[in-house]
Amino acid sequence: MKSNNIVLKTEGLIKYFYEPVKFQALQSVAFEAYEGEFLTLVGKSGSGKSTLLYCLSTMDTAYEGDIFIKGEKVTGKKTDELAAIRNEHIGFVFQFHYLLPEFSCLKNVMVPARRLGKYSYGEIEERAYEKLKILGLQDQALKPASKLSGGQQQRVAIARALINDPAILMGDEPTGNLDSKNTAIVYDIFKEISHDFGQTIIAVTHDNDFAKASDRTIELADGKIINQNKKDFE
Amino acid sequence: MKNSINLDIALTHIFTRKKQTFVAAMGVTIGVGIYLFMNSLDSGFSKFSTGEVFKNNAHIKIYKSDEISQPFSLPTDDTNTLRVIINPQITTLSKKIINPEALLATVKSQPYVTNAIAQVNFDAFYNRGKAQVKGAGNGVNMIEYAQMFNTNKYMVAGKTEALQGNLNGIIIGSGISEKLNLGLNDNITVTSSFGVVKVLKIVGIFSTGSSMNDNSKSYVNISTAQQFMKEGPSFVTTLFINVPDAENTEPYVEKLQQLTSYTVEGWKTSNADVVSSNKTRESMMGAISMAILIVAGFGIYNILSSTIMQKINDIAILKATGFRGGDVVKIFVTEAFLMGIIGTSLGLLMGAILISIMSKVYMGGPVGYFPIRHELHLFLRSGFLGMFITLCAGYFPARKAAKTDPVEIFRK
Ligand SMILES: Nc1ncnc2c1ncn2[C@@H]1O[C@H](COP(=O)(O)OP(=O)(O)O)[C@@H](O)[C@H]1O
Ligand SMILES: [Mg+2]
Numbered sequence: 001m002k003s004n005n006i007v008l009k010t011e012g013l014i015k016y017f018y019e020p021v022k023f024q025a026l027q028s029v030a031f032e033a034y035e036g037e038f039l040t041l042v043g044k045s046g047s048g049k050s051t052l053l054y055c056l057s058t059m060d061t062a063y064e065g066d067i068f069i070k071g072e073k074v075t076g077k078k079t080d081e082l083a084a085i086r087n088e089h090i091g092f093v094f095q096f097h098y099l100l101p102e103f104s105c106l107k108n109v110m111v112p113a114r115r116l117g118k119y120s121y122g123e124i125e126e127r128a129y130e131k132l133k134i135l136g137l138q139d140q141a142l143k144p145a146s147k148l149s150g151g152q153q154q155r156v157a158i159a160r161a162l163i164n165d166p167a168i169l170m171g172d173e174p175t176g177n178l179d180s181k182n183t184a185i186v187y188d189i190f191k192e193i194s195h196d197f198g199q200t201i202i203a204v205t206h207d208n209d210f211a212k213a214s215d216r217t218i219e220l221a222d223g224k225i226i227n228q229n230k231k232d233f234e
Numbered sequence: 235m236k237n238s239i240n241l242d243i244a245l246t247h248i249f250t251r252k253k254q255t256f257v258a259a260m261g262v263t264i265g266v267g268i269y270l271f272m273n274s275l276d277s278g279f280s281k282f283s284t285g286e287v288f289k290n291n292a293h294i295k296i297y298k299s300d301e302i303s304q305p306f307s308l309p310t311d312d313t314n315t316l317r318v319i320i321n322p323q324i325t326t327l328s329k330k331i332i333n334p335e336a337l338l339a340t341v342k343s344q345p346y347v348t349n350a351i352a353q354v355n356f357d358a359f360y361n362r363g364k365a366q367v368k369g370a371g372n373g374v375n376m377i378e379y380a381q382m383f384n385t386n387k388y389m390v391a392g393k394t395e396a397l398q399g400n401l402n403g404i405i406i407g408s409g410i411s412e413k414l415n416l417g418l419n420d421n422i423t424v425t426s427s428f429g430v431v432k433v434l435k436i437v438g439i440f441s442t443g444s445s446m447n448d449n450s451k452s453y454v455n456i457s458t459a460q461q462f463m464k465e466g467p468s469f470v471t472t473l474f475i476n477v478p479d480a481e482n483t484e485p486y487v488e489k490l491q492q493l494t495s496y497t498v499e500g501w502k503t504s505n506a507d508v509v510s511s512n513k514t515r516e517s518m519m520g521a522i523s524m525a526i527l528i529v530a531g532f533g534i535y536n537i538l539s540s541t542i543m544q545k546i547n548d549i550a551i552l553k554a555t556g557f558r559g560g561d562v563v564k565i566f567v568t569e570a571f572l573m574g575i576i577g578t579s580l581g582l583l584m585g586a587i588l589i590s591i592m593s594k595v596y597m598g599g600p601v602g603y604f605p606i607r608h609e610l611h612l613f614l615r616s617g618f619l620g621m622f623i624t625l626c627a628g629y630f631p632a633r634k635a636a637k638t639d640p641v642e643i644f645r646k
Contacts, residue, residue, distance in 0.1 A: 087556020098551035114239035
């Protein structure tokens with residue numbers, strides 16, 4: 001389901017850190033991400049991958065340049081508006097799962113949907129159960145999140161990221177804590193949701209195999225894009 | 235709970251930290267309970283002591299106050315000099331209010347006056363054989379007087395009505411009756427400072443519990459009192475006036491003062507000692523009980539701050555997935571609210587129990603059982619303050635939590 005529709009675009013993205021000394025972490029970063037694309041961000045440690053992802057995520061607003069999501073300029077919007085955009089259009093997966101430990105897996109997955117409030121509680125429950133099924137966790141649905149293995153917890157976190165059917169799924173080293181078997185599972189899931197459901201994936205990774213298997217890889221060095229392989233999209 | 239994710243999260247935090255929730259709520263319970271109890275003690279005692287005042291004081295009285303002699307200038311032949319005699323001293327010859335019926339009628343016609351009566355006071359000596367008790371006689375219309383001062387409540391023998399139209403009757407304090415060993419229907423010899431001697435029949439005995447009253451006071455008809463003072467029927471010393479709001483007599487005093495040149499005085503002025511001791515007690519009790527309540531607030535503040543520190547990852551992911559700052563505030567203020575509700579309800583219950591116990595404690599003397607009651611407005615105030623302080627104590631950490639920058643957390 002790759003297409004030429006741009007889902008996310010940046011123009012001249014510049015980011016400084018002022019503590020402990022003034023430091024430019026991003027230097028005029030410009031790229032586009034397409035609907036249904038599985039995109040990976042690679043680069044040496046400290047090259048600015050996470051910094052870029054947090055700007056794209058709308059959580060970090062202290063940057064120069066512009067970011068557009070689904071054609072809409074998000075730069076300069078109020079924090080509450082950005083929260084609503086994240087809720088509806090962006091899913092997140094991190095290296096750590098960040099599940100609410102007291103909630104069951106099912107209830108964890110339901111959280112963003114209950115914030116959105118588009119569906120009834122029963123419908124959300126059903127949808128959350130569906131997502132868990134896709135991730136092979138239907139049997140774990142009612143267990144407390146803290147009782148699962150690391151790989152299972154990460155998959156619950158992915159189910160939570162997908163509950164509102166976001167246009168973009170962002171991940172900061174989502175497989176960083178996983179063994180090769182679980183990494184492969186996550187990779188398959190990402191491929192499936194981008195290609196079968198048309199959702200865009202932007203994932204920071206250290207893992208070369210993971211990057212190679214994606215549709216496109218953007219390489220950063222010292223806060224600059226040094227390589228973006230566009231072969232599939234021209 | 236099913237509809238609100240914020241409430242669901244708040245309840246989860248509360249139920250998974252039962253012990254801390256309980257400790258914080260207990261703090262509020264003790265704070266609210268003590269606050270309610272101390273303020274009820276204070277209010278009960280203040281009511282009692284003002285009640286004592288109103289046993290023989292009206293809200294407002296009108297009387298003729300002592301006059302000081304004015305400088306008196308004498309004519310001289312020399313226009314450049316002026317002879318003045320100055321000898322300041324009390325010149326009041328009589329405490330008489332001139333034309334009291336007219337004044338009483340005017341006062342009674344004021345819409346804000348609920349009750350007004352005239353009184354003739356005289357110094358009296360109660361005798362039986364050689365025994366003598368010194369006291370104060372009050373000439374009143376006993377029916378009206380009893381209505382105003384609830385005298386019927388204090389009658390231990392006879393009836394106030396028995397004095398009506400009975401110029402030879404007298405109602406005396408229980409102290410006088412004991413000292414002179416005189417009972418109902420006995421005769422008592424009363425002498426005034428004007429040398430008038432009368433033998434009167436005791437038609438009633440009262441006991442207010444205040445020894446000053448019981449050992450000295452007596453009531454006779456106005457005309458009897460006028461005879462004791464060798465005065466005519468228009469002689470009146472004091473007008474007693476009641477208004478709707480005893481706590482707030484000043485505006486009425488001002489209005490009444492415009493009607494007459496005699497001194498108009500509110501009870502708070504005549505009883506400044508009672509008022510000021512009430513106020514002192516009120517501020518002491520208020521300050522102590524408020525301090526306890528505020529300490530309870532710090533308990534809530536602590537518990538929420540520690541919850542927030544523990545749950546900082548949860549807050550970060552909630553914000554990442556689109557919860558607004560306002561949602562985070564709601565979650566933690568809800569937690570404070572729930573602890574506040576539990577703590578405040580138990581606190582009101584505790585206060586109510588303490589009040590019940592206290593009201594059964596016998597203090598003796600004129601006080602009797604401790605004058606404390608369950609007063610609705612104090613329950614409302616304690617409940618409101620308990621909730622208000624809890625919510626404030628919850629709001630500040632909640633706002634701090636809402637300002638959490640998720641990026642900072644995820645970078646760690
Ligand atoms: N909060 C911060 N304050 C100051 N410097 C930071 C901060 N976060 C990241 N940096 C710096 O910005 C650069 C890029 O960091 P990051 O985006 O985390 O790199 P990557 O994810 O590619 O490893 C690094 O040099 C890092 O030290
Ligand atoms: Mg990184």
